[in-house]
Amino acid sequence: KQEVTQIPAALSVPEGENLVLNCSFTDSAIYNLQWFRQDPGKGLTSLLLIQSSQREQTSGRLNASLDKSSGRSTLYIAASQPGDSATYLCAVREFQGAQKLVFGQGTRLTINP
Amino acid sequence: NAGVTQTPKFQVLKTGQSMTLQCAQDMNHEYMSWYRQDPGMGLRLIHYSVGAGITDQGEVPNGYNVSRSTTEDFPLRLLSAAPSQTSVYFCASSPRLAEETQYFGPGTRLLVL
Numbered sequence: 001k002q003e004v005t006q007i008p009a010a011l012s013v014p015e016g017e018n019l020v021l022n023c024s025f026t027d028s029a030i031y032n033l034q035w036f037r038q039d040p041g042k043g044l045t046s047l048l049l050i051q052s053s054q055r056e057q058t059s060g061r062l063n064a065s066l067d068k069s070s071g072r073s074t075l076y077i078a079a080s081q082p083g084d085s086a087t088y089l090c091a092v093r094e095f096q097g098a099q100k101l102v103f104g105q106g107t108r109l110t111i112n113p
Numbered sequence: 114n115a116g117v118t119q120t121p122k123f124q125v126l127k128t129g130q131s132m133t134l135q136c137a138q139d140m141n142h143e144y145m146s147w148y149r150q151d152p153g154m155g156l157r158l159i160h161y162s163v164g165a166g167i168t169d170q171g172e173v174p175n176g177y178n179v180s181r182s183t184t185e186d187f188p189l190r191l192l193s194a195a196p197s198q199t200s201v202y203f204c205a206s207s208p209r210l211a212e213e214t215q216y217f218g219p220g221t222r223l224l225v226l
Contacts, residue, residue, distance in 0.1 A: 036217075043203060044205075
């Protein structure tokens, strides 16, 4: 059974710092991996999608990498801002069956002004 | 283009009552799904649909029914609400089953007393 783990569960850093969020998964048979952002009481907003054949994706100050063989992904946020404060979720799309998204528990990020 | 919409935003039910959570998308997406989000459990797939007239069970389908009579709508029915169904429910859609980004609705917060 696929399991997705995100470390740390919570992170608090001062504004302007570069930071890395980690995601690991147990089964490398995935279609893709997606990073989401969730603000309190809101839905999920897709940030980056990395197909299984890709190594990384970039969008603005965000860069996500994927190492399928080791079951790891990182989300790098450059020059963090208070508006980046949110919970970040990673999810892998399973290759088999329902091809559902399997989510990690998330990292709650706080950027202090 | 409203994306994925969900109604209601919040609902309180008594044990044994039934209700329908509405989900609609205006992006002509084939794939739609329902997830529930619980503290400590993350997001889990309830039911999904790969197109009009086709639905299937996800990870936690018990107590829920779905139907997909049109491409746009994917309602989730609770037949006899139980306190264990207290959760936040998210509807999601994507163009096809596996390759593309999942778009999520804003969620419905359900409390069953």
